[in-house]
Amino acid sequence: MSEGIVGKFNRQGFVVLRSLIPSDDAQRLAELVERRHRDPETHKAADSDFVRGNVGLMRMFEYHQAFRDLLVVEPVISLVEQILGSDCHVVAQNALRTPNGSGIVNWHIDDALFFPFLADAPAPFALSTALPCYSLNVMVVLSDVDDETHGPTQVVAASHLTGKAPEYSPALPSGVFPTSLLARAGDAYLVNSQTWHRGAQNKSGRTRYLLTTTYGRRFISQRFYPFLNYVMPQHVIAGASDHLLRVLGKHQKGPYG
Template sequence: MHDTTLTAQRLDAMHRDGFVLLSGVLAPARIAELREAIDRLTPIGLDYQGMLDDHYKCVFNRSPFWLQFLDLPEVIELAEAALGPDCHVIGQTAWRNRPGFIGGDLHADYLVMTLPERLLADPAFELPMQVCTAHLYLDDIDADLCPTLVIPGSHRAGRKPEAGETHWHGRVAEPVLCKAGDVLFFRSDLWHAGSRNRSADRSRYLLQVHYGRRMVAQKFSPYLNFSFNPEVLAAASPRQRRLLGEHEPAEYD
Protein backbone atom coordinates (compact mmCIF):
# COMPACT_ATOMS: atom_id res chain seq x y z
CA MET A 1 0.00 0.00 0.00
CA HIS A 2 1.37 3.41 -0.94
CA ASP A 3 2.47 5.62 1.97
CA THR A 4 1.16 9.08 1.04
CA THR A 5 2.76 10.68 4.10
CA LEU A 6 6.20 9.41 3.08
CA THR A 7 5.72 10.70 -0.48
CA ALA A 8 4.71 14.11 0.90
CA GLN A 9 7.86 14.20 3.04
CA ARG A 10 9.99 13.33 0.04
CA LEU A 11 8.28 16.00 -2.03
CA ASP A 12 9.11 18.53 0.69
CA ALA A 13 12.75 17.46 0.45
CA MET A 14 12.66 17.99 -3.31
CA HIS A 15 11.50 21.57 -2.78
CA ARG A 16 13.95 22.18 0.07
CA ASP A 17 17.10 20.34 -1.04
CA GLY A 18 16.40 19.53 -4.69
CA PHE A 19 16.88 15.78 -4.20
CA VAL A 20 15.99 12.83 -2.01
CA LEU A 21 17.52 9.38 -1.57
CA LEU A 22 15.13 6.41 -1.53
CA SER A 23 16.59 3.38 0.22
CA GLY A 24 16.21 -0.25 -0.81
CA VAL A 25 13.94 0.25 -3.82
CA LEU A 26 15.45 -2.66 -5.75
CA ALA A 27 15.92 -6.13 -4.26
CA PRO A 28 19.23 -7.99 -4.80
CA ALA A 29 17.72 -10.39 -7.35
CA ARG A 30 16.40 -7.47 -9.42
CA ILE A 31 19.77 -5.73 -9.22
CA ALA A 32 21.52 -8.84 -10.55
CA GLU A 33 19.00 -9.09 -13.40
CA LEU A 34 19.57 -5.48 -14.36
CA ARG A 35 23.35 -5.78 -14.36
CA GLU A 36 23.17 -8.85 -16.56
CA ALA A 37 20.74 -7.09 -18.90
CA ILE A 38 23.09 -4.10 -19.24
CA ASP A 39 25.96 -6.46 -20.03
CA ARG A 40 23.92 -7.90 -22.91
CA LEU A 41 23.15 -4.53 -24.51
CA THR A 42 24.69 -3.58 -27.84
CA PRO A 43 24.73 -0.06 -29.34
CA ILE A 44 21.77 1.16 -31.43
CA GLY A 45 21.45 4.59 -33.03
CA LEU A 46 23.08 7.21 -30.80
CA ASP A 47 24.23 4.76 -28.10
CA TYR A 48 27.89 4.92 -27.11
CA GLN A 49 30.37 2.19 -26.22
CA GLY A 50 33.88 3.34 -25.28
CA MET A 51 37.03 2.35 -23.44
CA LEU A 52 35.89 3.83 -20.12
CA ASP A 53 32.12 4.03 -20.31
CA ASP A 54 29.07 2.77 -22.17
CA HIS A 55 25.64 4.34 -22.33
CA TYR A 56 22.53 3.04 -24.02
CA LYS A 57 19.56 5.31 -24.63
CA CYS A 58 15.82 4.50 -24.66
CA VAL A 59 16.37 1.01 -23.31
CA PHE A 60 12.64 0.81 -22.51
CA ASN A 61 12.20 0.10 -26.22
CA ARG A 62 14.55 -2.90 -26.29
CA SER A 63 12.21 -5.42 -24.68
CA PRO A 64 9.36 -5.62 -22.14
CA PHE A 65 11.94 -6.39 -19.42
CA TRP A 66 12.75 -2.68 -19.04
CA LEU A 67 9.15 -1.53 -18.54
CA GLN A 68 9.09 -2.50 -14.86
CA PHE A 69 11.67 0.17 -14.08
CA LEU A 70 9.55 3.02 -15.46
CA ASP A 71 7.02 2.87 -12.62
CA LEU A 72 8.81 1.37 -9.64
CA PRO A 73 6.86 1.63 -6.36
CA GLU A 74 7.93 4.69 -4.32
CA VAL A 75 9.62 6.24 -7.37
CA ILE A 76 6.54 6.63 -9.58
CA GLU A 77 4.45 8.06 -6.74
CA LEU A 78 7.10 10.71 -6.14
CA ALA A 79 7.40 11.46 -9.86
CA GLU A 80 3.65 11.95 -10.15
CA ALA A 81 3.55 14.08 -7.00
CA ALA A 82 6.37 16.27 -8.32
CA LEU A 83 5.33 16.52 -11.98
CA GLY A 84 1.63 15.75 -12.06
CA PRO A 85 -0.41 12.56 -12.51
CA ASP A 86 -0.09 12.92 -16.29
CA CYS A 87 3.72 13.07 -16.33
CA HIS A 88 5.62 10.89 -18.74
CA VAL A 89 9.05 9.43 -19.37
CA ILE A 90 11.48 11.41 -21.52
CA GLY A 91 14.34 8.91 -21.33
CA GLN A 92 15.71 5.71 -19.81
CA THR A 93 19.47 5.27 -20.09
CA ALA A 94 21.72 2.42 -18.95
CA TRP A 95 25.32 3.19 -17.98
CA ARG A 96 28.47 1.21 -17.26
CA ASN A 97 31.41 3.31 -16.00
CA ARG A 98 34.75 1.47 -15.88
CA PRO A 99 37.87 2.23 -13.81
CA GLY A 100 39.37 5.50 -15.02
CA PHE A 101 36.03 7.04 -16.00
CA ILE A 102 36.37 10.80 -15.54
CA GLY A 103 32.83 12.01 -14.84
CA GLY A 104 31.64 15.55 -15.49
CA ASP A 105 31.67 19.12 -14.22
CA LEU A 106 29.09 20.76 -12.01
CA HIS A 107 25.95 21.46 -14.05
CA ALA A 108 22.16 21.63 -14.08
CA ASP A 109 20.39 19.44 -16.61
CA TYR A 110 17.47 21.67 -17.54
CA LEU A 111 16.35 25.13 -16.51
CA VAL A 112 13.07 26.50 -17.84
CA MET A 113 14.22 30.09 -17.37
CA THR A 114 16.67 32.09 -15.30
CA LEU A 115 15.12 33.80 -12.31
CA PRO A 116 16.38 36.33 -9.74
CA GLU A 117 17.85 34.51 -6.78
CA ARG A 118 16.16 36.91 -4.36
CA LEU A 119 12.80 35.59 -5.60
CA LEU A 120 13.84 31.98 -5.05
CA ALA A 121 15.23 32.82 -1.61
CA ASP A 122 11.71 33.73 -0.44
CA PRO A 123 10.44 30.66 1.46
CA ALA A 124 6.91 31.55 0.37
CA PHE A 125 7.89 30.99 -3.28
CA GLU A 126 7.89 27.35 -4.40
CA LEU A 127 9.43 26.81 -7.83
CA PRO A 128 7.55 24.07 -9.74
CA MET A 129 9.55 21.16 -11.13
CA GLN A 130 9.51 20.40 -14.84
CA VAL A 131 11.91 17.45 -15.19
CA CYS A 132 13.20 14.97 -12.61
CA THR A 133 15.66 12.09 -12.83
CA ALA A 134 15.82 8.82 -10.94
CA HIS A 135 19.28 7.22 -10.59
CA LEU A 136 18.90 3.51 -9.90
CA TYR A 137 22.23 2.42 -8.41
CA LEU A 138 23.25 -1.18 -9.03
CA ASP A 139 26.40 -1.07 -6.88
CA ASP A 140 27.31 0.06 -3.39
CA ILE A 141 28.52 3.59 -4.08
CA ASP A 142 31.55 4.65 -2.07
CA ALA A 143 33.88 7.62 -2.53
CA ASP A 144 35.88 5.79 -5.24
CA LEU A 145 33.00 4.46 -7.35
CA CYS A 146 31.62 7.48 -9.23
CA PRO A 147 29.37 8.95 -6.54
CA THR A 148 26.93 11.56 -7.83
CA LEU A 149 27.81 14.97 -6.40
CA VAL A 150 25.04 17.40 -5.37
CA ILE A 151 24.83 20.86 -3.83
CA PRO A 152 21.73 20.85 -1.61
CA GLY A 153 19.39 23.77 -2.28
CA SER A 154 21.23 24.92 -5.40
CA HIS A 155 18.08 24.68 -7.52
CA ARG A 156 17.25 28.00 -5.89
CA ALA A 157 20.18 29.68 -7.64
CA GLY A 158 17.84 30.51 -10.51
CA ARG A 159 20.58 29.77 -13.04
CA LYS A 160 23.03 27.12 -14.17
CA PRO A 161 26.56 27.11 -12.71
CA GLU A 162 29.15 29.00 -14.70
CA ALA A 163 32.25 27.32 -16.10
CA GLY A 164 34.67 26.58 -13.27
CA GLU A 165 32.13 27.32 -10.53
CA THR A 166 32.47 24.83 -7.68
CA HIS A 167 30.18 26.06 -4.91
CA TRP A 168 26.96 27.92 -4.21
CA HIS A 169 26.44 30.06 -1.09
CA GLY A 170 29.55 28.52 0.39
CA ARG A 171 28.32 24.97 -0.13
CA VAL A 172 30.42 22.62 -2.23
CA ALA A 173 29.20 19.51 -4.01
CA GLU A 174 28.68 16.56 -1.65
CA PRO A 175 28.93 12.89 -2.68
CA VAL A 176 25.80 10.75 -2.46
CA LEU A 177 27.06 7.52 -0.87
CA CYS A 178 24.50 4.76 -0.94
CA LYS A 179 23.79 1.05 -1.36
CA ALA A 180 22.94 -1.00 -4.40
CA GLY A 181 19.18 -0.78 -4.89
CA ASP A 182 18.93 2.81 -3.64
CA VAL A 183 17.48 5.52 -5.89
CA LEU A 184 18.54 9.15 -6.02
CA PHE A 185 15.63 11.28 -7.23
CA PHE A 186 16.49 14.87 -8.14
CA ARG A 187 15.11 17.86 -10.00
CA SER A 188 16.70 19.02 -13.24
CA ASP A 189 17.68 22.47 -11.95
CA LEU A 190 19.78 21.06 -9.10
CA TRP A 191 23.52 21.67 -9.45
CA HIS A 192 25.15 18.25 -9.61
CA ALA A 193 28.05 16.40 -11.19
CA GLY A 194 29.37 12.98 -12.03
CA SER A 195 32.65 11.96 -10.45
CA ARG A 196 35.59 9.74 -11.29
CA ASN A 197 35.82 5.99 -10.98
CA ARG A 198 38.94 5.77 -8.84
CA SER A 199 38.53 2.09 -8.07
CA ALA A 200 41.05 -0.39 -9.39
CA ASP A 201 38.71 -3.02 -10.76
CA ARG A 202 35.04 -2.04 -10.34
CA SER A 203 32.57 -0.70 -12.88
CA ARG A 204 29.57 1.35 -11.79
CA TYR A 205 26.25 0.14 -13.21
CA LEU A 206 23.45 2.69 -13.31
CA LEU A 207 19.99 2.97 -14.81
CA GLN A 208 18.54 6.46 -15.25
CA VAL A 209 14.85 7.23 -15.73
CA HIS A 210 13.97 10.81 -16.70
CA TYR A 211 10.44 12.09 -16.06
CA GLY A 212 8.87 15.25 -17.45
CA ARG A 213 5.61 17.13 -17.14
CA ARG A 214 2.98 16.41 -19.78
CA MET A 215 4.06 19.38 -21.91
CA VAL A 216 7.78 18.55 -21.79
CA ALA A 217 8.50 16.90 -25.14
CA GLN A 218 9.55 13.28 -25.38
CA LYS A 219 12.77 13.23 -27.43
CA PHE A 220 13.54 9.58 -28.09
CA SER A 221 16.70 8.90 -30.08
CA PRO A 222 17.23 8.43 -32.97
CA TYR A 223 14.45 11.05 -33.06
CA LEU A 224 12.80 11.18 -36.50
CA ASN A 225 13.72 7.54 -37.04
CA PHE A 226 12.37 6.38 -33.67
CA SER A 227 9.47 3.93 -33.59
CA PHE A 228 7.99 2.00 -30.69
CA ASN A 229 8.70 -1.70 -30.38
CA PRO A 230 5.28 -3.41 -30.82
CA GLU A 231 6.30 -6.11 -28.34
CA VAL A 232 6.93 -3.46 -25.69
CA LEU A 233 3.62 -1.68 -26.28
CA ALA A 234 1.71 -4.96 -26.13
CA ALA A 235 3.26 -5.79 -22.74
CA ALA A 236 2.88 -2.33 -21.18
CA SER A 237 0.31 -1.64 -18.46
CA PRO A 238 -2.03 1.37 -18.85
CA ARG A 239 0.21 3.45 -16.58
CA GLN A 240 3.32 2.40 -18.49
CA ARG A 241 1.63 3.26 -21.80
CA ARG A 242 0.85 6.71 -20.43
CA LEU A 243 4.46 7.10 -19.36
CA LEU A 244 5.47 6.19 -22.92
CA GLY A 245 3.18 8.91 -24.28
CA GLU A 246 -0.34 7.51 -24.61
CA HIS A 247 -2.09 10.50 -23.02
CA GLU A 248 -5.66 11.61 -22.87
CA PRO A 249 -6.21 14.36 -25.50
CA ALA A 250 -5.18 17.79 -24.22
CA GLU A 251 -5.07 21.38 -25.43
CA TYR A 252 -2.41 20.90 -28.10
CA ASP A 253 -3.19 17.38 -29.28
Protein backbone atom coordinates in the same frame (compact mmCIF):
# COMPACT_ATOMS: atom_id res chain seq x y z
CA MET B 1 4.97 10.03 4.40
CA SER B 2 5.10 10.80 0.65
CA GLU B 3 4.39 14.48 1.41
CA GLY B 4 7.49 14.54 3.63
CA ILE B 5 9.62 13.03 0.86
CA VAL B 6 8.26 15.46 -1.73
CA GLY B 7 8.78 18.38 0.65
CA LYS B 8 12.41 17.37 1.17
CA PHE B 9 12.86 17.01 -2.58
CA ASN B 10 11.43 20.50 -3.13
CA ARG B 11 13.69 22.05 -0.50
CA GLN B 12 17.04 20.46 -1.30
CA GLY B 13 16.58 19.47 -4.96
CA PHE B 14 17.10 15.75 -4.39
CA VAL B 15 16.00 12.93 -2.12
CA VAL B 16 17.38 9.44 -1.47
CA LEU B 17 15.20 6.31 -1.33
CA ARG B 18 16.78 3.26 0.24
CA SER B 19 16.15 -0.29 -1.03
CA LEU B 20 13.83 0.60 -3.87
CA ILE B 21 14.47 -2.78 -5.46
CA PRO B 22 16.15 -5.91 -4.02
CA SER B 23 19.92 -6.02 -4.47
CA ASP B 24 19.62 -9.27 -6.45
CA ASP B 25 17.34 -7.49 -8.95
CA ALA B 26 19.82 -4.63 -9.18
CA GLN B 27 22.63 -7.09 -9.92
CA ARG B 28 20.53 -8.73 -12.66
CA LEU B 29 19.90 -5.32 -14.25
CA ALA B 30 23.63 -4.52 -14.07
CA GLU B 31 24.32 -7.79 -15.88
CA LEU B 32 21.85 -6.79 -18.59
CA VAL B 33 23.57 -3.43 -18.95
CA GLU B 34 26.91 -5.17 -19.33
CA ARG B 35 25.44 -7.61 -21.85
CA ARG B 36 24.09 -4.79 -23.94
CA HIS B 37 27.41 -2.97 -23.78
CA ARG B 38 29.26 -6.08 -25.00
CA ASP B 39 26.79 -6.77 -27.82
CA PRO B 40 28.46 -5.78 -31.13
CA GLU B 41 25.07 -4.60 -32.44
CA THR B 42 25.06 -1.86 -29.80
CA HIS B 43 28.12 -0.25 -31.36
CA LYS B 44 27.51 -1.21 -34.98
CA ALA B 45 25.66 1.80 -36.38
CA ALA B 46 26.75 5.26 -35.25
CA ASP B 47 23.36 6.77 -36.14
CA SER B 48 21.38 4.23 -34.09
CA ASP B 49 22.24 6.18 -30.92
CA PHE B 50 22.31 3.08 -28.72
CA VAL B 51 25.46 4.27 -26.97
CA ARG B 52 26.86 7.72 -26.25
CA GLY B 53 30.35 8.61 -25.12
CA ASN B 54 31.08 4.94 -24.36
CA VAL B 55 29.36 5.49 -21.00
CA GLY B 56 25.65 6.01 -21.71
CA LEU B 57 23.40 3.29 -23.13
CA MET B 58 20.22 4.80 -24.49
CA ARG B 59 16.52 3.83 -24.35
CA MET B 60 16.92 0.84 -22.06
CA PHE B 61 13.15 0.24 -22.08
CA GLU B 62 13.61 -0.95 -25.68
CA TYR B 63 16.24 -3.48 -24.67
CA HIS B 64 14.54 -5.51 -21.94
CA GLN B 65 11.13 -5.55 -20.31
CA ALA B 66 12.73 -5.38 -16.84
CA PHE B 67 13.80 -1.79 -17.59
CA ARG B 68 10.45 -0.91 -19.14
CA ASP B 69 8.55 -2.13 -16.07
CA LEU B 70 10.71 0.01 -13.78
CA LEU B 71 9.09 3.06 -15.36
CA VAL B 72 6.08 2.55 -13.08
CA VAL B 73 7.74 0.97 -10.04
CA GLU B 74 6.27 2.03 -6.70
CA PRO B 75 6.65 4.13 -4.67
CA VAL B 76 8.71 6.11 -7.17
CA ILE B 77 6.06 6.61 -9.83
CA SER B 78 3.58 7.93 -7.25
CA LEU B 79 6.19 10.40 -6.00
CA VAL B 80 7.03 11.45 -9.56
CA GLU B 81 3.34 11.99 -10.38
CA GLN B 82 2.88 13.98 -7.18
CA ILE B 83 5.75 16.26 -8.25
CA LEU B 84 5.13 16.46 -12.01
CA GLY B 85 1.41 15.74 -12.34
CA SER B 86 -0.66 12.72 -13.24
CA ASP B 87 -0.07 13.24 -16.97
CA CYS B 88 3.74 13.18 -16.83
CA HIS B 89 5.74 10.86 -19.04
CA VAL B 90 9.18 9.37 -19.51
CA VAL B 91 11.58 11.71 -21.30
CA ALA B 92 14.53 9.29 -21.48
CA GLN B 93 15.83 6.11 -19.88
CA ASN B 94 19.57 5.55 -20.05
CA ALA B 95 22.03 3.26 -18.30
CA LEU B 96 25.43 4.57 -17.25
CA ARG B 97 28.31 2.11 -17.28
CA THR B 98 31.34 3.79 -15.71
CA PRO B 99 34.59 1.81 -15.57
CA ASN B 100 37.76 2.89 -13.80
CA GLY B 101 38.93 6.33 -14.91
CA SER B 102 35.57 7.34 -16.36
CA GLY B 103 32.77 9.59 -15.16
CA ILE B 104 30.55 12.46 -16.21
CA VAL B 105 32.78 14.72 -14.19
CA ASN B 106 31.66 18.18 -15.35
CA TRP B 107 29.04 19.92 -13.23
CA HIS B 108 25.80 20.60 -15.09
CA ILE B 109 22.05 20.89 -15.02
CA ASP B 110 19.87 19.01 -17.47
CA ASP B 111 18.43 20.99 -20.36
CA ALA B 112 17.57 24.70 -20.12
CA LEU B 113 17.77 26.95 -17.06
CA PHE B 114 14.12 27.35 -16.13
CA PHE B 115 14.19 30.07 -13.45
CA PRO B 116 17.00 32.56 -14.13
CA PHE B 117 15.08 35.32 -12.32
CA LEU B 118 16.00 33.65 -9.02
CA ALA B 119 19.59 34.81 -9.49
CA ASP B 120 18.45 38.41 -8.94
CA ALA B 121 16.30 37.66 -5.89
CA PRO B 122 17.46 39.18 -2.59
CA ALA B 123 19.40 36.81 -0.36
CA PRO B 124 18.51 34.90 1.65
CA PHE B 125 15.68 33.91 -0.68
CA ALA B 126 12.76 31.91 0.72
CA LEU B 127 9.85 30.55 -1.28
CA SER B 128 6.40 30.66 0.28
CA THR B 129 5.41 27.74 -1.96
CA ALA B 130 7.47 25.07 -3.67
CA LEU B 131 9.15 26.05 -6.92
CA PRO B 132 7.59 24.09 -9.80
CA CYS B 133 9.60 21.12 -10.99
CA TYR B 134 9.32 20.44 -14.72
CA SER B 135 11.59 17.42 -15.04
CA LEU B 136 13.57 15.14 -12.77
CA ASN B 137 15.83 12.11 -12.83
CA VAL B 138 15.18 8.88 -10.98
CA MET B 139 18.55 7.20 -10.60
CA VAL B 140 18.54 3.54 -9.54
CA VAL B 141 21.91 2.34 -8.27
CA LEU B 142 22.74 -1.07 -9.79
CA SER B 143 26.10 -1.61 -8.06
CA ASP B 144 27.38 -0.58 -4.65
CA VAL B 145 28.76 2.96 -4.61
CA ASP B 146 29.62 3.05 -0.96
CA ASP B 147 32.71 5.27 -0.89
CA GLU B 148 34.12 8.19 -2.82
CA THR B 149 36.45 6.08 -4.98
CA HIS B 150 33.49 4.43 -6.77
CA GLY B 151 32.45 7.60 -8.56
CA PRO B 152 29.22 8.55 -6.80
CA THR B 153 26.62 10.93 -8.12
CA GLN B 154 27.30 14.30 -6.52
CA VAL B 155 24.83 17.14 -6.07
CA VAL B 156 24.83 20.66 -4.65
CA ALA B 157 21.93 20.94 -2.22
CA ALA B 158 19.38 23.68 -2.98
CA SER B 159 21.25 24.73 -6.12
CA HIS B 160 17.96 24.44 -8.06
CA LEU B 161 16.89 27.61 -6.22
CA THR B 162 19.85 29.74 -7.31
CA GLY B 163 18.63 30.59 -10.81
CA LYS B 164 22.10 29.72 -12.09
CA ALA B 165 23.78 26.93 -13.98
CA PRO B 166 27.28 25.81 -12.97
CA GLU B 167 30.28 26.20 -15.21
CA TYR B 168 30.62 23.03 -17.25
CA SER B 169 33.83 21.94 -15.54
CA PRO B 170 34.97 19.58 -12.77
CA ALA B 171 35.40 22.50 -10.34
CA LEU B 172 32.77 24.24 -8.24
CA PRO B 173 32.87 27.92 -7.26
CA SER B 174 34.72 28.76 -4.09
CA GLY B 175 32.60 28.08 -1.03
CA VAL B 176 30.21 25.70 -2.81
CA PHE B 177 30.41 22.12 -1.58
CA PRO B 178 28.97 18.91 -3.04
CA THR B 179 27.06 16.10 -1.40
CA SER B 180 28.09 12.61 -2.50
CA LEU B 181 25.13 10.24 -2.80
CA LEU B 182 26.70 7.06 -1.48
CA ALA B 183 24.39 4.11 -1.98
CA ARG B 184 23.98 0.35 -2.14
CA ALA B 185 22.72 -1.60 -5.12
CA GLY B 186 18.94 -1.21 -5.20
CA ASP B 187 18.88 2.27 -3.65
CA ALA B 188 17.58 5.18 -5.70
CA TYR B 189 17.52 8.95 -5.65
CA LEU B 190 15.39 11.60 -7.28
CA VAL B 191 17.26 14.66 -8.57
CA ASN B 192 15.61 17.82 -9.89
CA SER B 193 16.87 18.56 -13.42
CA GLN B 194 17.85 22.06 -12.22
CA THR B 195 19.99 20.75 -9.36
CA TRP B 196 23.72 20.98 -10.02
CA HIS B 197 25.04 17.45 -10.34
CA ARG B 198 27.69 15.21 -11.86
CA GLY B 199 29.09 11.68 -11.75
CA ALA B 200 32.47 11.78 -10.03
CA GLN B 201 35.35 9.89 -11.61
CA ASN B 202 35.43 6.19 -10.80
CA LYS B 203 38.80 5.61 -9.15
CA SER B 204 38.05 2.06 -8.01
CA GLY B 205 38.75 -1.28 -9.64
CA ARG B 206 35.09 -2.08 -10.33
CA THR B 207 32.62 -0.77 -12.87
CA ARG B 208 29.78 1.43 -11.64
CA TYR B 209 26.28 0.78 -13.00
CA LEU B 210 23.38 3.21 -12.76
CA LEU B 211 19.97 3.40 -14.43
CA THR B 212 18.71 6.95 -15.03
CA THR B 213 15.08 7.55 -15.96
CA THR B 214 14.09 11.12 -16.71
CA TYR B 215 10.44 12.10 -16.32
CA GLY B 216 8.88 15.34 -17.45
CA ARG B 217 5.62 17.22 -17.32
CA ARG B 218 3.32 16.74 -20.28
CA PHE B 219 4.73 19.78 -22.11
CA ILE B 220 8.33 18.55 -21.83
CA SER B 221 9.13 16.67 -25.03
CA GLN B 222 10.28 13.08 -25.01
CA ARG B 223 13.85 12.54 -26.24
CA PHE B 224 13.83 9.33 -28.26
CA TYR B 225 16.27 9.43 -31.16
CA PRO B 226 15.76 10.02 -34.10
CA PHE B 227 13.06 12.31 -32.68
CA LEU B 228 10.90 13.23 -35.69
CA ASN B 229 10.91 9.67 -37.04
CA TYR B 230 10.91 7.73 -33.77
CA VAL B 231 8.39 4.90 -33.52
CA MET B 232 7.89 3.04 -30.22
CA PRO B 233 8.77 -0.61 -30.89
CA GLN B 234 5.80 -2.95 -30.68
CA HIS B 235 7.52 -5.22 -28.16
CA VAL B 236 7.69 -2.28 -25.72
CA ILE B 237 3.95 -1.68 -25.98
CA ALA B 238 2.93 -5.35 -25.82
CA GLY B 239 1.34 -6.27 -22.49
CA ALA B 240 1.75 -2.80 -21.02
CA SER B 241 -0.90 -1.54 -18.60
CA ASP B 242 -2.84 1.64 -19.32
CA HIS B 243 -0.72 3.38 -16.67
CA LEU B 244 2.53 2.24 -18.28
CA LEU B 245 1.28 3.22 -21.75
CA ARG B 246 0.58 6.73 -20.47
CA VAL B 247 4.04 7.01 -18.96
CA LEU B 248 5.44 5.83 -22.31
CA GLY B 249 3.60 8.71 -23.97
CA LYS B 250 0.07 7.59 -24.84
CA HIS B 251 -1.81 10.73 -23.82
CA GLN B 252 -5.38 11.88 -24.20
CA LYS B 253 -6.03 14.74 -26.58
CA GLY B 254 -5.14 18.11 -25.12
CA PRO B 255 -5.07 21.84 -25.92
CA TYR B 256 -2.72 21.45 -28.89
CA GLY B 257 -4.11 18.27 -30.38
